Amino acid sequence: MVMGLVMVSQGVAQARTTGTFTYLRALPVPRPLLLFADLTVWLAVSLPSVAVALLVAHWRYGFDFSFDWPVLLLASTLTAVTASAVGCALALALPPMLTQLVTQVLVFFVMLFSPITFHASQLPEWFQMVHDVLPFRPAADLLRAGMLSDSYNASAWDLAVLGAWCVVGFAVSLRAVIRRA
Amino acid sequence: MERAVLEVEALTKRFGALVANDAIDLTVQPGQVVGLLGHNGAGKTTLVSQVVGLSKPDSGSVRVAGMDAIADPAAARRCVALQAQSQAPLDGLTPRAAIEIAGRIRGMSRNDARRAARELADELDIGEWLDRRAMPDGGGLSGGVRRLTAFAMAAVAGVPLIILDEPTNDVDAARRRLLWAAVRRLGDEGAGVLLVTHNVVEAERVVDDLVVLDRGAVVAAGSPSRLRGDRDNELRLELSLTPEGEDPTLPPTDVPMPVTRRVRVGRRVLLTIAPDAAESAVRWAAALRGQGRVEGYSLAR
Numbered sequence: 001m002v003m004g005l006v007m008v009s010q011g012v013a014q015a016r017t018t019g020t021f022t023y024l025r026a027l028p029v030p031r032p033l034l035l036f037a038d039l040t041v042w043l044a045v046s047l048p049s050v051a052v053a054l055l056v057a058h059w060r061y062g063f064d065f066s067f068d069w070p071v072l073l074l075a076s077t078l079t080a081v082t083a084s085a086v087g088c089a090l091a092l093a094l095p096p097m098l099t100q101l102v103t104q105v106l107v108f109f110v111m112l113f114s115p116i117t118f119h120a121s122q123l124p125e126w127f128q129m130v131h132d133v134l135p136f137r138p139a140a141d142l143l144r145a146g147m148l149s150d151s152y153n154a155s156a157w158d159l160a161v162l163g164a165w166c167v168v169g170f171a172v173s174l175r176a177v178i179r180r181a
Numbered sequence: 182m183e184r185a186v187l188e189v190e191a192l193t194k195r196f197g198a199l200v201a202n203d204a205i206d207l208t209v210q211p212g213q214v215v216g217l218l219g220h221n222g223a224g225k226t227t228l229v230s231q232v233v234g235l236s237k238p239d240s241g242s243v244r245v246a247g248m249d250a251i252a253d254p255a256a257a258r259r260c261v262a263l264q265a266q267s268q269a270p271l272d273g274l275t276p277r278a279a280i281e282i283a284g285r286i287r288g289m290s291r292n293d294a295r296r297a298a299r300e301l302a303d304e305l306d307i308g309e310w311l312d313r314r315a316m317p318d319g320g321g322l323s324g325g326v327r328r329l330t331a332f333a334m335a336a337v338a339g340v341p342l343i344i345l346d347e348p349t350n351d352v353d354a355a356r357r358r359l360l361w362a363a364v365r366r367l368g369d370e371g372a373g374v375l376l377v378t379h380n381v382v383e384a385e386r387v388v389d390d391l392v393v394l395d396r397g398a399v400v401a402a403g404s405p406s407r408l409r410g411d412r413d414n415e416l417r418l419e420l421s422l423t424p425e426g427e428d429p430t431l432p433p434t435d436v437p438m439p440v441t442r443r444v445r446v447g448r449r450v451l452l453t454i455a456p457d458a459a460e461s462a463v464r465w466a467a468a469l470r471g472q473g474r475v476e477g478y479s480l481a482r
Contacts, residue, residue, distance in 0.1 A: 019267030026233045027286060028259040180254065181236035 001110050001136060003046040004083020005090070006103045012038075012091035013099040031177045035088070035170075042084040043077070050076040054147065065147050071154050072146025078162055079139040085169030086135070092176035109136075116140040132157070135165040184247050185210050186260070186341040186373035187232065192241035194227055201227040203398040204241065209342065209373040214364060216384045217377045219394030225377045226266055228394075229344055232375075233263050246341040262287070262335040266346040266377075269331035271315040271322065276307060276330040283334035294337065301333040304366075305359050324351035332360060336367055343367055346377040361387045414482075415441065415453050418462050420469070421476040422448040429474050437461045 015021040024034050057063040091099045110116070113127075114136035120128050131137040138158035145154035187209040194202040201224045209215045219225050230236045232243055234254025243250040243257075250257035271279050277298055284294030302308045307329050315322045322330070328351050335343055345364065349357045365387045368374050378384045385391075385405045393401040393408075401408055422428060430436060430443055430450050438458035444451045454462055459480060466478035 015270075018270065019265065020270035022230075022235060023265050023267070023270055025235060026258065026263045026265065028255075028261075029286060030255060180234055181230075 001079065001083045001116075001139065002107055003049065004042065004080060004085075005087045005106050005110065007045075008042050008084045008087035009091035009099050009103050012088050013096040016091065017096050025177065032174055035173055035177050038088065039081060039084050043080050046080045046084070047076060050080075050143075066150040068146050068149035068154075071142065071149065075139070075142035075146045075154070078159075078166060079143065082135055082139070082162055082166040082169060085166055085173060087169075089169045089172035089176070092173055114140070133161060135162050138162045185244075186246050187375060188242075188244040189228070189232070190242045192228065192231065192238050192243060194224075194231060194236070194238050200397050202231070202238070202241075203396075205394070205397075205399055207375075207392055207399070207402075209375050211341065211373050212368055212371050213390065214368040214374040214376060214388045216381075216388035216391045217375060217394065218379070218381055218384075218391060222396075223394040224397040225394055226346060227397075229263070229346055229375070229377060232257075232344065233261055234258055259287075260341045262338065262340045262343045264331050264335040264343075264345045264348055266350075268324070268327050269334060271327055271330060272317040273314065275312050275314050276302065276322070276326065276333070277311045279330055280333045280337050284337040287338035287340065289338050297337045298333070301337060301363075304363050305329045305333060306356055307333075325353055325356065328352055329356060329360065332363070336363065339370075340372065342373045342375065344375045344377070347379070348376070349378065349380055349383070357383065414456050416456055416459055416462070417481050418452045418454055418466060419479045419481070420450045420452070420466060421478065422450065423474065423476055424448065426474055429469055435465070437465050 012021070015024075025031060027034075054063075054065065058065070087103075090102060094102060114134075115123060115128075115131060116136060120131065120137060123131070138155075138161045141152065142154055142158050142162065145152040185208045187207070189205055189207040192202050192205040192207075193200070203224075205224075205228060207215070207217075207228075217225050217228070227236070231238050232245065232250060234250060234257060238251065245257040246260040248256050248260065269279070274282075280298035280301060281291075281294040284297055285291070289297065298311075302311050307326055310322055310326045313321055315327065328348065332345065332348050335345065348364070349360060352360060361383060364374060364376060368387075368389070376384060376388060388405065390403065391401070391405055391408055392399055420430070428445065428450060430440075430445075430452060436452075438454050438461050440452045440454055442451075442453040452462075463478075463480060466475070466480075469475045470478060
């Protein structure tokens, strides 16, 4: 999430300020392809982090996993793609300076105020409801369901929420890439 | 007659109250190099971004190689190669890789792209940097080499229309000459070239036609000699003064021929004279040089 929301959006914001974005859009390449190429690269950058996190958890903290491979693969890919697409959309929809600011705020929100590293029950009820429609908790729970399938179950709602954010991120990014001023 | 590679008709683009392009008409034929001149903010880059589909005009039409660039910008873009005014994104790439990728994107085979990159590097004399990597911090390659690489990226594949936006920025004098020669070659080989530049004097030698923009509107168009009008036949005598010496063209002066215009810039004096005064002008200037009153002189058309 941090990778997608912060690194992708700052990368895209920088591409906008330096003129790279404009340059690429002037190439004889279908513009949606530019978006897919960019997201593929970010996917390749962020996916290994899931594997690394699993290994570290196992060696350092002695976690024992009960993998549900289809769920784990789907959850990690969807999480990485959603984060990148939303990050990209942010950077394309906002002025570059504002993008920097928003992403910094998002880092804190994701790391400290999202039930990823702590249980959702520790948050006030209204805030839990907010997290039901934001992508962070659903992504975390889906990943947990993939790693520890004996104690967590994947919920269709979480998948739907994450999928919806993915579609919105894509739609906004696509529009920004194709649009002519 | 062959179909024009770029036809711009009555193109108008507004940003709020500002009219950036005001009913612009412009045509580039195959094999023609057209210079687009104008002051900062005259609307040159705005015009270019509409041709490649980065922005959309308020009214008017743009046809690239016969295709409607407003209705189908993607198809039009396949026929245009653009060297943008900003530096091309080369970070992490070598010029060789960048030029080859640009060729490959336009459908060249690996071997063709490799050969074309090599040839362009030789033509622009950037061979020694061909395998040096451009660093994101601006190191690795100088601004001029980056600019020449961007030019090569636009010129590598044969496309009907090539648009060059200030291609000579940051480029040294010797390589600017090579660049101009390459621009002329692109035209002679049949491409239409739209050349956006401030560098009027140098561009004049390679362009077939000039279009001058002023505050978004075309104020003059035609061949360079036609735009210069009847002054075309006049000669320019340039004198380089000595550092401490007096200016021999100031009164009381012994200039033997009528001078229509006199301009002094630093230690250089430029006199505009009639063509039949060439002989006396040269004799006079040579005498001044012999007496050590000027360091040198030249006569040009």
